[in-house]
Amino acid sequence: MIQDDIKKISGVNPYKCMKCGKCSASCPSFNEMDIKPHQFVSYVLNDDIDALLKSESIKQCLSCFACVERCPRDVKPGNLIDTVRQMVVRKRGAELLSPEEVTQLLDPELPQQLLVSAFRRYRR
């Protein structure tokens, strides 16, 4: 079951969520996301994984983990997004950035955070 895989890899128990929305309230990329951070939890709960795999949100997430930090129930929705993204990345494989490419993509305007999250995202 892909749902179980997600739970296992992310370590997230979606049943712990009390639907307070703190994750979405904290999210800097909220407006760019089609499926909002808090929805990730309920999507996993409802086993609608396909929608998540196709979601734009996994590319928009900055992996800043504000949602993980601030979640009062210790659900860690950011880890879910990360996990789904990993599943997509692993599937596609070829689109991985190599470390050499990263240096070429650098420019002074690039936010530090993006760089850090790029490494977070692609290191696995």
Place this chain on the structure above:
Amino acid sequence: MSIENKEFKPKIVAFCCNWCSYAGADLAGSSRLAYPADVKIIRVPCSCRVNPMFILRAFEKGADGVILCGCHPGDCHYSTGNYYTRRRMSLLFSMLDYIGVENGRTRVEWVSAAEGVKFSTTMNDFAKTIHSLGENVRLGDIRCKN
């Protein structure tokens, strides 16, 4: 495992203090949180009532594991009882380990009246350990007389 290949049914004695752990066991019961029937509970007023003699006697009579449950340190109904328990059992268990009794046959666990879940998981876990250790022969009646 005995020779007849019968299933090993360990004997486990659990000493529970009246105020926390016994109530925790009650809560496990009313919450229907199962644990093996091998565990039999003896009620004592406080974990500090448990004399090392009781534990050794249980082993003498064929127990395979003995677990002692009391209030969490700081929560003892008699305020200090479990602190004494902690020292006494630390020394006793260390001694049992020293003379070659498998570590794991004895345990102290703090279970409050509200921790029905903890009581059940503790007992399941302990029973599992005893199962894996098998029958207690070392502390049983097996002196080799030359």
Place this chain on the structure above:
Amino acid sequence: MQELITRGKELLADGSVVGILGWKEGDFSYNPEPAFFQNEEELDKFIYDGFCGANLSKFMIEASKKEGKTLVFLKPCDTYSFNQLLKEHRIDREKAYIIGVGCSGKLSLDKIKEAGVKGIQKITEEEDKIHVETLYGDKTLNRSDVLLDRCHVCKGKEHRIFDEIIGESKETNDKDKFSEVEAIEKMSSEEKFLFFQKELSKCIRCNACRNVCPACSCRKCVFDSNKFDSAQKVNTNSFEEKMFHIIRAFHVAGRCTDCGECSRVCPEGIPLHLFNRKFIKDIDELYGEFRAGEDAETVGPLTEFTFDDAEPQEAVERG
């Protein structure tokens, strides 16, 4: 020795004491035994030499019940036991006049015999040497080779309690007291079991260990009372030995002064001190160093606690 006798006679004569706890010659010159002297004539049999290992403090329990004071001779290590008994109100300080006697290590007859010496007639001591006259000629041994085990882990030359001191003492400490315990701790569970099974299987439940132990001073031992259904079970149940020795060690944990008398007197040669020393080691490591009998006030480690003591599981696994 003469000085001790003279002083004893003086104290008897001026009425400061009514009796004297000391040692007198036994069946052989080299195995003196504890004795109670009540007058000058008896004192002529008084002896104090390298074989006076026996700890006299426990005899003060009975002596405390007498009218008047008793003079008791204590070696430095004996004073620990005396203090411990004092702490437990088993003896009365007012009833004892303590002369701290000098000690430079006591001798083990067993070790002399183990060294191949037979037909012993007479033994004389020098500073570092022991001369043995035997039926087969004279022999000389190194003192340090024939010391009692406990002298190798000597607690020091200081008397912890006394009224006066006669004679010089010397520290004979040359071994780590926990090395034997550590060696066992390093064994596998199976090895430990076999080791203790072998040793404890020798036990004949003669109770010599219990009778000699200054900490085992109960009027009636639990193993003799009906309180635990454990009385008179000596030979009905072989588990008893294990139970007996663990419980005995547990009951004296935090009270045992590590005097080693239990091992010294065991007719089967069971190293019983290994139980006590394991507890002492655990107590030192878990609750801070504690030496029973250093004084007569400090409460024992099993009758106190701290809020952040180790959990039993940690205590066992710290290994």
Place this chain on the structure above:
Amino acid sequence: MQRIGVFVCHCGSNIAATVDVERVAQYALLEPGVVHAEDYQYMCSEAGQMKIIEAVKEKNLTGIVVCSCSPRMHETTFRNAAKRAGINPYMVEIANIREHCSWIHKDKEEGTEKAVILARAAIAKVNLNTPLVPGESRVTKRALIIGGGIAGIQTALDIADAGYEVDIVEKTPSIGGRMSQLDKTFPTLDCSACILTPKMVDAAAHEKINIYTYSEVDKVSGFVGDFTVDIRKKARSIDMDKCTGCGVCSEKCPMKKIPSEFNRGLGNRSAIYTPFAQAIPNVPVIDRENCIKFKTGKCGLCSTVCQAGAIDYEQEDEIISEKYGAIVVATGFDTIKLDDFDEYAYNQSKDVITSLELERVMNAAGPTKGHLERLSDGKHPEEIVFIQCVGSRDVTCRGKEYCSKVCCMYTAKHAMLIRDKYPDVNVTVFYIDVRTPGKNFDEFYRRAVEEYNVNYVKGQVGKVAPMENGKLLVQGVDLLDNRQILKEADMVVLATAIEPEAGVRKIATMLTASIDTNDFLTEAHPKLRPVESPTAGVFLSGVCQGPKDIPETVAQAGAAAVKAIGLLAKDKLLTNPCTAQADELLCNGCSTCANVCPYGAIAYEEKEINDHGIRETRRVAAVNTALCQGCGACTVTCPSGAMDLQGFSNRQILAEVDAICR
């Protein structure tokens, strides 16, 4: 030899479904001493008890084993039945075959086998039971209330009205507690001070009530009916008898810039101060840490201006030792610290405040004289955002996992009051759930929305950031709209979680009262004994037991008072007979048992002993059964086994061990 009757309860199908009760009874008959065994539908029913009574009479039973539910449930029931049948109540033992057996095992074979063994253990124990007779202890007809908030005041008034002496110990300089800091109360919106002050005055004026303010409990010893408590009256530096409460000293005090505790640090007070105008007693106190006289030895202005000559710089803490029959804990609560909640900018902006601080802001006697204004610049706000569940329902280390219960209602109250007084102010409330169980509570909340048009948003706030224009940028989420909201607010009010007052753990330890992981005191039974602590003679009033609002607190205060009165009305109490006992013949007099006794119940005496013909005076332990609570610590520490515990004797427990391991 005992003659034992074994009674196996079906408990309807609770036991009978997984335990073959008939077989348990049959097997029981094979045990030594058992002369009667039967099973019945409901042993605890009157008919069931009659069966026990009849069997006792018919078969001359001397002991009873009931195989039923937990002894914590019905031990007393069956002991009483034994008493009715004419045998000693302590000749009853319970085999717990419900909670410890039928309810946790599904297999009937397995359940039955275990039930048989549990019955066997109980039978083995009863064989060694001896009749026990409870002792008697006296009841001091005086109650102590720890905490002088509304809970403590109400309990004190109720107990005092019943005719008993009551002492209140309050650690701050005045009684009144948190309620005195509130502006209005929900759902009626009446003024908090207007309803509290009369009660404070009543308590102060009551001839049976004695109030120790600026005092703390130092030491508690004794037991139910006979506690001895040391109360530390901290040095107030004022002679309370001389002070007229004129207030000149505070007025003239040159040290005026000390944050006022009463105003939650939003306003200032002087070094010699009365916390608030209606304080009781109306006697100031010198805060020695901030007083110039105490710090430098100079000043002494207050002493100069005091016409009554009441100032006493030499005053010292005074310890009062008093005896009490009952103790009520009413220590109340505080709000949690917000240091870990950086995202709300509480420590960065003066305009982010807690709800309790807002109470002071809204109060006419508060730092802004009741005007709603931004604390940073005194400007009138246009946009106010309320955030609920700040630290409540939070399982991380930052917060508290419980619901603080009062926040939904006071937030609705605040929103409504602001919209009522200042219709131009926009009010937004971010909530997770709105919880309004209570009389007229939901109606109240709906009025806030429907009549006062408070904007309730289902969602949380992720971030509050101070902006350059002095406003606060609030980034929240509207979960129903599935959109993020950005709001420029003038003020942000945090519905901060409440937690038990800091000193409660120390007090609980002194009282040996149990306390849970959140530091709330535990009740003797969560449903059936909600205002009693498991420690006899200790009662719980107010938030110290769990979050609650004012009407609930007052109701619980009354209930605690009734329980205390019920105790104080008795002249004598029966004491637990399961106490330690020293066997004089075995005792060495070594004092180790006294070292571990938490109650100081063991004393030593020189006693003439006849030990099988040997007569001698020995030092032996003697247990004061009125003090002994029966923990058994002494029994294990005693090397000779001279100490034993009645009802849980060494031989009884060993018999149980043997029966289980057989």
